[in-house]
Amino acid sequence: xxxxxxxxxxxxxxxxxxxxxxxxxxxxxxxxxxxxxxxxxxxxxxxxxxxxxxxxxxxxxxxxxxxxxxxxxxxxxxxxxxxxxxxxxxxxxxxxxxxxxxxxxxxxxxxxxxxxx
Numbered sequence: 001x002x003x004x005x006x007x008x009x010x011x012x013x014x015x016x017x018x019x020x021x022x023x024x025x026x027x028x029x030x031x032x033x034x035x036x037x038x039x040x041x042x043x044x045x046x047x048x049x050x051x052x053x054x055x056x057x058x059x060x061x062x063x064x065x066x067x068x069x070x071x072x073x074x075x076x077x078x079x080x081x082x083x084x085x086x087x088x089x090x091x092x093x094x095x096x097x098x099x100x101x102x103x104x105x106x107x108x109x110x111x112x113x114x115x116x117x
Contacts, residue, residue, distance in 0.1 A: 029092060032055075056080070062078050083115075091117070
C-alpha cells in the first residue's frame with residue numbers, strides 16, 4: 001500500500017500578501033524563518049523561485065513539510081532549527097520571510113542578525 005500525500009490547505013492572511021510584496025523572481029533563493037508545514041513555500045514559491053528553504057522548531061511540522069516530496073535527509077529544504085542559529089551559509093538567500101515568528105523566538109536581535117547574514 002502506498003503512502004498517501006497529506007492534504008494541502010492553502011494559507012491565508014499575511015503569507016500570500018508577503019509573497020506578492022517580495023517581488024520574487026526565478027533566480028531567487030528564499031528562506032522562510034518559522035515555516036511551520038511549508039505551505040507558503042509549496043503554494044506561493046514553487047515554480048516561481050530557484051529554490052526555497054524553511055526552518056521551524058516544530059519537528060512535527062518540519063516532517064510534514066518534507067513529506068510532500070521525496071528528499072534525501074541532507075537535501076530536505078525544511079529543517080528543524082532555531083531562528084537564532086540558522087543552518088545555512090552566509091549570503092545564501094536573496095529573500096527571507098519571517099512572518100508571525102519574532103514574537104516566538106528567545107532572542108529577537110540574534111534572529112535578525114542571523115537573517116541578515
